Amino acid sequence: MGTGEMAESGNPASKGAAELGKNAEKSKGFTNPAFQMMGIRRIKLPSRNWTIFGCVVCALVGGVLYDKQKQKQQRAKYMACVSAGGEERYDASRVPRKVRIYAAPPPNDYLSETMKYFRRFVKPLLNASGIDFELVTEDRQGRIRSIVAEEIRKLRRQKLGLPDKAPEEAATEKSKKEEKDREEKEKESKKSLMNINPSFGMAMSGIGGQENTNGETVDSESEKLDEDGHPIKAVKDLYAPGDVLGLMKFLKDSPEIKVRSDDEIEGSARDAGGIICIGRGAYKEYINGVHEGLLGPVYEPENVKAAKAKVIEERREAEKPDSELSEKQRKRRDKQREIQEKEDREKPALPYILPDQYKESDIARELGIGSNPRDEKGQYYFFLEPILVLRLYTVSGFTKLPERIRRFYTKRRQQVDYGDRVNGLVEKKYRQFSTGDVDWEAAEEGDWPGPWVKRGREKKSEWCREFKVDSRVAELLAVYEKKPIDLDSVAVPAKKTPDKWGRKPWV
Incomplete structure (x- = not known):
């Protein structure tokens, strides 16, 4: 047998092995004859790279979904724990407790970031507890301090019987207003009034005088007349809402309803209302505003x-x-x-008094804080109500990206912190202000961007300068304490179903 014959005899074996290899490659994966006829490819296991990619994506998405689901459960449990006040019925003569909320944006960020924390962690609990709230939002540094200080100065001026504006300032504003009104009237007089009776147009534009029905000339700037000589009055001066709706016909003999707030009924200012400061910056501005209002001058x-x-x-x-x-x-x-x-x-507005001048100033005695700390409406002074500070967990900067990712996936822990603190406010768990409360939520300042803090110190920003509290003012303040809730022992409330009209219950 020659070498050629031996080669030919070896070919069938090699060909069979090649065919088996091809068949093995073709047989990878599962297919159905019906799918094959429809042109659907074989179902195969993904490759190693696609498997890794899918696992990473599923882990990231699963972490977000798990965190949101836990937040939803925790929110429902907190709302169930504080819902006793929300289920209480109120008659027409009673108004519920009302808290005041000051919100400021984080450094180098927008106010919407702070409002996310409020809508997600604070507002649902206040609504469930039946507590009303007044939201004060400012996106400029120093506005909260200015608002708080001016409100306290206004209370002081009312007690002293002084006008809201200084005499020279009021005279200047009055002259400016008169000049502005005069310019506006001149502009109106120059406009042509189309399709209007000339005499009526002159009366509306304030040109010259007109004769009334008795033949007397009346200055149109003081009293506008129609073409028949009758004075033109606004509808609000002619009718009251009760007259238009016909309510006075039924209510004229009924006794007047005197509406009173729960804050007014309370025996102590500590049990009335409450102050919430969202963010360390808002807390600093509020305290500085209280100092400026109580220790500073009444006028500029x-x-x-x-x-x-x-x-x-x-x-x-x-x-x-x-x-x-x-x-x-x-x-x-x-x-x-x-x-x-x-x-x-x-x-x-610029501060009327600086922290270095606190000791040299006298505290406002005209408010009568020790005897009757109420305003003209019978409400307690708002600065005597306890304070609650809520931290902002916003982080910015490339170097803090790992911490930012960690907080993004653990927002449920932030909700627990907010929920326990708001629960202390709802349950009125407070204590006297202490010197250690000056550093309340000072850890938040570590999240502030370094360049922003550096610029703030150069410009002597309110948020970056030394934070001081006068001992006389500290005696008037109180703070809310955290009241934790064991969420594991609280059952998840059953989901409420719509009523027969298809209306979904409020959550």
């Missing part, structure tokens, strides 16, 4: 007026004189001045 001091005047003077000096400007340029400059004045009004 001269140093603040001088600082404002200096800024305006420097701005005017930077402008070109009128002799170098054309008519068009002057109009553009006046418009820019109006825009700048509007921005200045929107800016927070």
Whole structure:
């Protein structure tokens, strides 16, 4: 037998092995003849890379879904624990307890980020407990401090019998308002009133005077007349809502209903209302505002007026004189001045007193805090109500990305922290303010961006400067304590079904 014959005899075996290998490759995966006829490919196991990718995606998505499901269960349990007040019935003469909430945005972020915490962790519990709330949101640093201080100064002026504005300031504002009204009337008088009776148009535009039915001339600026000489009055001056609705016919003989709030009925200011500060920055501004209102002057001091005047003077000096400007340029400059004045009004007012001046100032005695700490409406002074501070868990910056991811997947722990603190507010668990409360939620400052803090210290920002509390003011303050709830012992409330009209119950 030659070598050629031996090669030919070996070919069948090699061909059979090759065919078996091809058949083995083709037989990978499962297929159904019906699927095969429809053109559907074989069902195969994914490759190693696709398996890794799928596991990672499922783990990430599963972590988010698990966290959201736990948040939903925890929220339902907290709402069930505080729902006793929400189920209480109120008559027409009673108003529920009301808390005040101050919210400020995190550094280098927007106010919407703070509102997410409020809507997700705070609002559901307050609604379930039947507690009303007033939300004060400001996106400019210093606005909360300015609002709180001005409200306290207003209370002091009422007790002293003083006007809201200083005499010289009120006279200046009055002259500005009169000048503005005069300009608006001149603009209206220049407009042509189409399809309107001329005499009526003159009365509406405030031009000249008119004769009434008795032949007497009446100044149209003081009293506008129609074409028959009768005075034109607004509908609100002619009718009251009760007259239009016909309610007075049924209610004229009924006794007047005196509405009283639960905060007014309480025997102590500690049991009335409450203050919630969302964020360390809002807490600092609130405390600074209380100090400014109680220890500062009633009206704007001269140093603040001088600082404002200096800024305006420097701005005017930077402008070109009128002799170098054309008519068009002057109009553009006046418009820019109006825009700048509007921005200045929107800016927070400068502090009337600084922390270094606290010891030199006397606390407001005209409020009668020791004897009768109530305003003219019978409500307790809001600054005597206990305070609750809620931390913002917002983190920014590339170096803090791992911590940001961890907090994103553990929001259920944030909800437990918020829920326990809000539960303490609902149950009125409070204590006296102490010196250690100055550093309340100071850990939040570690989450603030470093460059932002550096700029704030250079500009002497309220959030970044030293935080001081006067001992006299500290004696008037109180804080809410955390009241934990054992969520494992609380059953998940049953899901409420819609009524026969298909209306879903409020949650």
